[in-house]
Amino acid sequence: MGAEADLLRRQVARFEAGHPGLRVELRPTPDSADRRHQLFVQWLAAFAPDPDVLQLDVIWVPEFAAAGWIAPLPDALASDTDQLPEALRSATWRGRRFAVPWFVDIGVLYWRTDLLPRPPATLSELHRRAVELRDEAGLRYGLVWQGARYEGLVTVFVEYLGACGGRVLDDAGRVVLDGPGGLCAFRLLREAIDSGAVPTEALAWREEPVRLAFQAGQAVFMRNWPYAAALLRDPKESRVADRFAVGTVPRERPGGRPTAALGGASLAVNARSDVPAAAFELVAFLTAPEQMAERARVLGHLPPRPSLYRGDHLAGAFDAPPEAVLARIRAARSRPVTPLYSELSRALQTHLHRLLSGQADPEEALDRAAAELRRILRRAGLGARPAAELQGG
Numbered sequence: 001m002g003a004e005a006d007l008l009r010r011q012v013a014r015f016e017a018g019h020p021g022l023r024v025e026l027r028p029t030p031d032s033a034d035r036r037h038q039l040f041v042q043w044l045a046a047f048a049p050d051p052d053v054l055q056l057d058v059i060w061v062p063e064f065a066a067a068g069w070i071a072p073l074p075d076a077l078a079s080d081t082d083q084l085p086e087a088l089r090s091a092t093w094r095g096r097r098f099a100v101p102w103f104v105d106i107g108v109l110y111w112r113t114d115l116l117p118r119p120p121a122t123l124s125e126l127h128r129r130a131v132e133l134r135d136e137a138g139l140r141y142g143l144v145w146q147g148a149r150y151e152g153l154v155t156v157f158v159e160y161l162g163a164c165g166g167r168v169l170d171d172a173g174r175v176v177l178d179g180p181g182g183l184c185a186f187r188l189l190r191e192a193i194d195s196g197a198v199p200t201e202a203l204a205w206r207e208e209p210v211r212l213a214f215q216a217g218q219a220v221f222m223r224n225w226p227y228a229a230a231l232l233r234d235p236k237e238s239r240v241a242d243r244f245a246v247g248t249v250p251r252e253r254p255g256g257r258p259t260a261a262l263g264g265a266s267l268a269v270n271a272r273s274d275v276p277a278a279a280f281e282l283v284a285f286l287t288a289p290e291q292m293a294e295r296a297r298v299l300g301h302l303p304p305r306p307s308l309y310r311g312d313h314l315a316g317a318f319d320a321p322p323e324a325v326l327a328r329i330r331a332a333r334s335r336p337v338t339p340l341y342s343e344l345s346r347a348l349q350t351h352l353h354r355l356l357s358g359q360a361d362p363e364e365a366l367d368r369a370a371a372e373l374r375r376i377l378r379r380a381g382l383g384a385r386p387a388a389e390l391q392g393g
């Protein structure tokens with residue numbers, strides 16, 4: 001994206017100015033998490049020595065570390081304590097740190113303040129209001145979210161699942177997806193489409209089409225990441241610049257809670273890099289508090305360093321006081337931390353998408369999804385191992 005690439009270029013130019021003799025080349029990658037994953041796997045599985053520094057989605061670090069594709073952090077970086085525990089957990093594999101958290105993402109609900117003062121208290125009500133307000137206001141869409149068959153759909157699902165009080169794996173690493181919470185979430189997702197609250201177009205949408213629909217004033221509600229807020233506020237690009245607010249995706253029933261999926265990116269160094277020391281220096285520079293605070297102010301990206309939420313480093317960066325944002329991040333829910341994550345996710349994506357597109361009923365889709373997750377864990381010999389092992393320590 002434009003603003004993000006511009007900021008990175010500026011920061012890299014500052015790094016180069018302070019490191020005569022080092023040149024940094026930026027390589028563009030696809031926006032979509034899955035396409036980026038595919039590209040990285042191609043590079044790394046072929047033992048390419050570059051790119052030297054990799055921007056990894058938080059869910060990939062254990063997989064890449066277990067494959068031997070990324071280098072463990074040198075002591076200076078590995079002993080950095082100003083890190084959010086959840087972000088750190090996803091950057092750690094078998095007790096060693098392999099990546100430095102760069103920014104965190106939490107799933108948020110955007111709504112149109114000219115159409116309703118505050119968002120509904122449950123997901124069912126959210127769906128109902130989406131349809132009513134869409135019709136009253138003559139908009140095209142009620143609620144828009146990421147419904148394409150890719151990682152973003154899993155993050156939407158994690159939020160519905162939390163709202164219903166369900167989980168994918170329990171603390172012992174066993175699949176508990178097909179409990180009552182899972183059924184509630186699968187039913188709700190299907191209802192979102194069947195009731196027309198979420199348009200069928202969304203079954204092909206990733207983050208950007210979702211943002212563009214909301215930004216064009218076509219939707220009452222949107223589920224997306226914080227990056228969208230800075231763009232929605234720009235009156236030159238956005239038709240909703242001064243009439244939207246950001247909150248949490250609501251819960252559904254007692255036992256469930258308002259849930260935000262925890263995402264984000266970490267920086268890691270290619271294990272085959274020819275210049276690992278320089279690569280780690282760049283990682284240290286980009287993840288230093290100054291650069292992170294600037295990312296927050298310019299892009300609205302949430303820094304994974306707790307210290308930045310004290311004082312006025314982040315003044316004006318968010319729509320809420322920094323302590324409130326930090327509390328939301330701390331309450332957000334991680335996806336399973338395991339080298340098998342990509343496989344688990346692909347299985348979920350398939351069954352969730354079949355559910356949404358009407359090819360399977362909620363009960364059938366849920367049974368099949370849970371059975372497939374169990375098969376994946378069993379095949380890897382992790383069927384009944386404790387979570388500590390599944391999660392690398």
Ligand code: GLC
Pocket residue numbers: 033057058059104105151152153155225262263264265
């Ligand atoms: C965002 C999140 C990432 C997530 C992806 C899904 O990029 O930071 O963690 O996997 O969206 O589309």
